Amino acid sequence: MASLWDCEKCDYNHYEEGVKCVSCRHRQSWADEGKKDDSSKLRYSLLPVGTVNQVVQVLEYGSIKYSEGNWQKVPNARTRYYDAAMRHIDAWWNGEKVDSETGLHHLAHAICCLMFLMWFDSEAADD
Known part of the structure; x- marks a missing residue:
């Protein structure tokens, strides 16, 4: 995406895609840093570490x-x-952290069930 910037060498103010000044062809220093336009994208790094793996x-x-x-x-x-989600949440609420059959966290099981329910809702909306 094009942006407004001032050349560090000749102070030419311009609007241009790319990283070279249209006046003196000086290459901007920020070009060496790399650029990624992802500020409006989902930040999966906000998820608590390790929970998705479970x-x-x-x-x-x-x-x-x-x-x-x-x-x-x-x-x-x-x-x-x-x-099933409610059974796993109830077991967790009553102090049972791990499902006896799988050895995995009850809340991970509940999250799967809730994700399935979200998927079913989105499929019904598509009909």
Whole structure:
């Protein structure tokens, strides 16, 4: 994207794409720093460290136990995944941190269920 800048060498003020002055062809020093226009993009670095890995571990476990994408084909899925999410949240709330079958955090299981529910909502909106 083009921007307004003053040349460090000749003080020429111009609007131009690129990094060379149109007047003296001086290469701007900020050009060596690199540029990435991502200020309006999602910042996944805001996610707490390690939590996404636990959610993916739950998804991996499910893909091995059932099959990849099986959750999308479960009959009455919205109710069943709501129930499952609530069971995992309740277990966590009552002091049980880890699911006894998988050895993975109950909240990671609940997050997966809630993500499935979000996906089902977005699919229903597309219909």
